[in-house]
Amino acid sequence: MDLQQYKAEDFILNDSFVRYCLRSNESDIQFWENWLERYPHKQEEAAIAREWLFRLGLRITPEEKEAEFGKLKLAVAGAATPPSAFPRKRIIRIAAAVMLPLILAGSWLLSKRQGHTPQQSDTYTIYTAAGSIRREIMLADGSHVILNASSTLKVPHSYNQQDRRLELQGEALFEVAGVENKPFIVNSGSLHVQALGTAFKLRAYPFDTAAAVLLVNGKVRVAQAAATADLQPGEQLTTGKEQPAFRKSTFDTSREMAWRKGQLIFSNASLADIAASLEYWYGIKVVVQPGKYKPIRFNGVFSNKPLQDVLAAVCFVNGLSSSTKNNILYIQAVTK
Amino acid sequence: MLNANRTAEMPAGKHEEKDYAGFWYEMQQDNEQGLYKIYHELYDNFYHYGISVVLDKAIVKEAINDIFVEIWRKRHQLEMPANINAYLFICFKRRLYKMLAREQKSAVISDSQLFREPEEQPWETVLIRQETDSLVKEKLEKMLTLLTSRQREFIRMRFYEDLSIDEIAMKTAATPRTIYNTIHNALVRIREVYTDATFIALLLLLIDIEKNS
Numbered sequence A: 001m002d003l004q005q006y007k008a009e010d011f012i013l014n015d016s017f018v019r020y021c022l023r024s025n026e027s028d029i030q031f032w033e034n035w036l037e038r039y040p041h042k043q044e045e046a047a048i049a050r051e052w053l054f055r056l057g058l059r060i061t062p063e064e065k066e067a068e069f070g071k072l073k074l075a076v077a078g079a080a081t082p083p084s085a086f087p088r089k090r091i092i093r094i095a096a097a098v099m100l101p102l103i104l105a106g107s108w109l110l111s112k113r114q115g116h117t118p119q120q121s122d123t124y125t126i127y128t129a130a131g132s133i134r135r136e137i138m139l140a141d142g143s144h145v146i147l148n149a150s151s152t153l154k155v156p157h158s159y160n161q162q163d164r165r166l167e168l169q170g171e172a173l174f175e176v177a178g179v180e181n182k183p184f185i186v187n188s189g190s191l192h193v194q195a196l197g198t199a200f201k202l203r204a205y206p207f208d209t210a211a212a213v214l215l216v217n218g219k220v221r222v223a224q225a226a227a228t229a230d231l232q233p234g235e236q237l238t239t240g241k242e243q244p245a246f247r248k249s250t251f252d253t254s255r256e257m258a259w260r261k262g263q264l265i266f267s268n269a270s271l272a273d274i275a276a277s278l279e280y281w282y283g284i285k286v287v288v289q290p291g292k293y294k295p296i297r298f299n300g301v302f303s304n305k306p307l308q309d310v311l312a313a314v315c316f317v318n319g320l321s322s323s324t325k326n327n328i329l330y331i332q333a334v335t336k
Numbered sequence B: 001m002l003n004a005n006r007t008a009e010m011p012a013g014k015h016e017e018k019d020y021a022g023f024w025y026e027m028q029q030d031n032e033q034g035l036y037k038i039y040h041e042l043y044d045n046f047y048h049y050g051i052s053v054v055l056d057k058a059i060v061k062e063a064i065n066d067i068f069v070e071i072w073r074k075r076h077q078l079e080m081p082a083n084i085n086a087y088l089f090i091c092f093k094r095r096l097y098k099m100l101a102r103e104q105k106s107a108v109i110s111d112s113q114l115f116r117e118p119e120e121q122p123w124e125t126v127l128i129r130q131e132t133d134s135l136v137k138e139k140l141e142k143m144l145t146l147l148t149s150r151q152r153e154f155i156r157m158r159f160y161e162d163l164s165i166d167e168i169a170m171k172t173a174a175t176p177r178t179i180y181n182t183i184h185n186a187l188v189r190i191r192e193v194y195t196d197a198t199f200i201a202l203l204l205l206l207i208d209i210e211k212n213s
Helices: A015-022 A026-038 A040-056 A062-079 A088-094 A096-114 A253-261 A271-282 A307-318 B004-008 B021-028 B032-054 B057-073 B084-107 B123-129 B134-146 B149-160 B165-172 B176-193 B196-212
Strands: A124-129 A135-138 A144-147 A151-156 A164-175 A184-188 A191-195 A199-204 A210-217 A220-224 A227-231 A235-240 A247-250 A263-269 A285-288 A298-303 A320-325 A328-333
Touching: A015 A026, A015 A040, A026 A040, A040 B149, A062 A124, A062 B032, A062 B057, A124 A135, A124 A144, A144 A151, A184 A199, A191 A199, A191 A210, A210 A220, A220 A235, A227 A235, A253 A263, A263 A271, A271 A285, A271 A307, A271 A328, A298 A307, A307 A320, A307 A328, B021 B032, B021 B084, B032 B057, B032 B084, B032 B123, B057 B084, B123 B134, B123 B149, B134 B176, B149 B165, B149 B176, B165 B176
Parallel strands: A164 A184, A285 A328
Antiparallel strands: A124 A151, A135 A144, A144 A164, A151 A164, A164 A199, A184 A191, A191 A220, A199 A210, A210 A235, A220 A227, A235 A247, A263 A298, A320 A328
């Protein structure tokens, strides 16, 4: 059959084309890359075939894999010991046994020096709550962190040596172990929250313009640029993520207790309530598309369920549908 | 673990036994390229097994990266395993079950029985469940109902099990021509129901989701 007549279903049944998509044969890759360049009007059908191939075969696409490889490289770089002053790799190869004590001494010196400038030349462990599932982390000092969905916590390897500094993007609840003379500080952009033996929550998602600190018990000090404020238990402080705009209020303690337990509760919730809860809970921007909706009063309790499970239930019961695009969750009425 | 005999099993796939000792050695010499070479060699097989058990892309991806970071961290303590592929695969399975157990523990309160080793799910189930987007899920579900069981079987064998048409012919006693036509008709059928425009819109949506995930 003439390649010019090919549609997606023909491409996908061509073994050479499959090998090109899977990158398993160099000459097939060469051939199809050239061919598709020469006949750009066939690129669309070829793209469909390629999508089918990966989807039906339950394969990860090269693009996704590349993204994962990027993450691995980052993590490996983060896990590496601080580089010493000389090209260590080569020297080890020459005389591994002789070098070993020297390296130990060298890294000891480095760690000593690091103590004075913990933020520079530091390495991190990065925790990510992937997808819509929260994640619990126990830190070296016994402090406990619940990292909410779509959030990242950076823990320097020097954590708990001189002080306890963390970096957060997104939202997390911190239950801080009391350790004398080692202040516990969480940074998120320009915002700093310092605690001593406390449970508090910091929320600073990229899609929000505001950030919030909620104090469950104990005492925290919030600092941003030149502004500082102390919070009492039950108080929350909201501010701009870039610039300080402090505003204190009380928060709904029952909601936070449910959050702590991992329970997402809808009680007589309207569509706007549902959207607000999902946005709060999963750290994802939620947009309700304009349209005609039946009045919604939704009740339900979800225990540590991923977003897609909650969405499936909410949408099914209320005749809604949802879609995700560019990290925004869109909710719309099902059109009949 | 209940099914101890399964742990030595290799993930499906047609990769011949390879010797990764050289790469492992490079890694132990603090050269991360060795680690990366093993990663690229094994990734597809691990993913293939993981997605069929866990049905969640994000978890599978995270588990794979986790074990490779772990190996890198412990590179100086670890002795070179006799069979590197089998060793890493066992690490990967353990990590998957741990992550899965964590999720199930939080989801199921009443079930306090022993943790069961998850089983590989049928292709159709994985195909639908791996999607996080309900719209896409629905479309895929509809798409599958359009196909006959024979069409689904051949598609699964050709694209998921990665068998050639001749190999499928050997297994099923159908002629290669029949198999080719059956798959072709199935894809044409899918296309008829979803006009090109919808399908392309759907594909664009999928590509978008992948970029963002």
